[in-house]
Amino acid sequence: MRRRPLLPLLLVAPAALLFLVFFVAPLVTLAINSFYDYSRMRGIIEVFTLKNYQRLWLDEYYLAIIGRTFRLSGTVSLVTLLVGYPIALYLIVATPRAKSIVIAMILSPLLVSVIVRTFGWAVIMGKNGLVEQAFAAIGIPDIAFLHTEAAVVVGLVNVLTPFMVLAIATSLQSMDPSVPLAATSLGAGPWDLLRRVLLPLSLPGITAGLLIVFGLSSASFVTPAVLGGSQFKVLSVIMYQQAVVLQNWPFAAAVAVTLMVIVLVVQGIQHRVSERGGPQAMIP
């Protein structure tokens, strides 16, 4: 019997070990917890129950929150794509100097702590803030922008755009530079070039970007909590309230597992679609 080479396994061992100990094991604990019972007077009761999932899935109130969470993530993903795609396109033609400046600019939100950044937005969007003044200047006074879904979308797009831009730019850059040239010399106008050459070739990047942004925004907490206000409830906010304020870890775990399962399902579908579609499918 041939012995399996050990070295390849060893190469992935550190990462695998880290992943197992700090990612898989906590997730398993979380999943187990979500089936435990809880009462405020007795704490966590380690018996199997479906109570937490029933409470979450059979209540219109929570179903609306699930819906809102994924509507928010969907909106943020699409807006990030619209904002990020032109930047990614620009990056393939930019001079190295311009490129590094643009990359530094889009990465800059990530360098600021989420708390500082979010409270910064709260000041800009809040009463007498920049947004209000701008609207007042064009004749729309008394606009309340802070604590709306739009405010949350703006806050999330601000920080998630780099993920989209870098994902798309990577796939555009792996394209042979002569491809767009060839298309143009064969008579493709800018629109045809975008629709029939660039978009299909960058589809893997778009998919990756959408997946990352969707996942990150569905799990974001500080931005919806601060910019959305107390009325804007998403799953992460409910999780915080249940886990930290009420110590109802089993219910919080059930919310977390639900969030994770839905994100995984969405990612699975998107992956299948883009795998099957591929670049050719976009070309009529």
Place this chain on the structure above:
Amino acid sequence: MTTRRMGRRAATGLLGAAALGMRPRRAAAANEVVFASFGGAVEQYFRKTLMPQFEQETGIKVTYVVGTAMSLYSRVLATRNRPEVDIYWANDLLHIAGKQAGVYAPLDAKAIPNLDKLVDGARQPGEMGVMSQVASTGLQYNTEKFRQAGWQKPTSWLDLWDPKFKGKVALYSINVLYSQELLALMAKLSGGSEANIAPGLKKIKELKDMGNVSAVAGTPAEMDNILAQGQAWITYNGCNRGLSARLSGAPLDFVNPKEGAIQYNLFLDPIKGGPNPGPAMKFIDFLIRADIQAKIAENIFYGPVNREAKLSPEAAAVLPYGPAALKALVQLDREVMNRELDSWLDQWNRVIDAK
């Protein structure tokens, strides 16, 4: 073969490294204590003044673990099998909750001579923790805006419902103690009780529906911001926050409403199985000593429980201090609050936070 041996050695090294990283808790040093409590002004004052003084007097070094009352409590619960914290300093509600959960240890009364100098009610049955400070929740308003509008200062909790405050009132999120207290108090004032909060909920819903509420703060820091930006002119707050804002020169004043400000208390609780029980008792004794109680009252604005603590007239006038002031405070049934908290939050989410 060689590869295999190399591999095995590497694996051993790796495990060794992992083991090093996960070494067991430091052997409890006799001169250390881990104290967990709020951030902000409280933490500043502890770090700058109280901790150095304690270290100088006893040679015991204090480690301050900072967080919100709730997040620290969650941490205490999560680490109950391997406690990292010696003393947890928070309010009644978490004192009751933690006692119920069995995460606190009793005090060693012999090691805490200052226990004998406390006001009635501060010592707990079975020495389970000790009430270390008295605080109150009252109204806070913007003196400048009120003066400009020609309004009198607020005198009653029900002033929040005054139609002239349309778009001027800030609420706290129900995750914050002050809102849980407002809910209980409004229930009581509207014919309900801690066990029947429906009337209170209805009353606060009314406040929202009439358009008085212009902002909801998720944290005290956010409330500071809302008041500073003029997004709201009146709200309710803890006396410590109200008084420190006033002293910082902000045009904000704190008032005790005529129905009474709501009394809440701070408790020092030793954590069961904490790494440094001996030093913990010493630090608790230090914190309830008369001079330190007075210092805390004058600088971070929590009323003392040590009978011998002497306050300046300014602090004595506004803090819950002395029999008359204490008698004027409203008491809430914290046992019921703790028991019903899940249901309160759920109802508030659905009724008050609904669009």
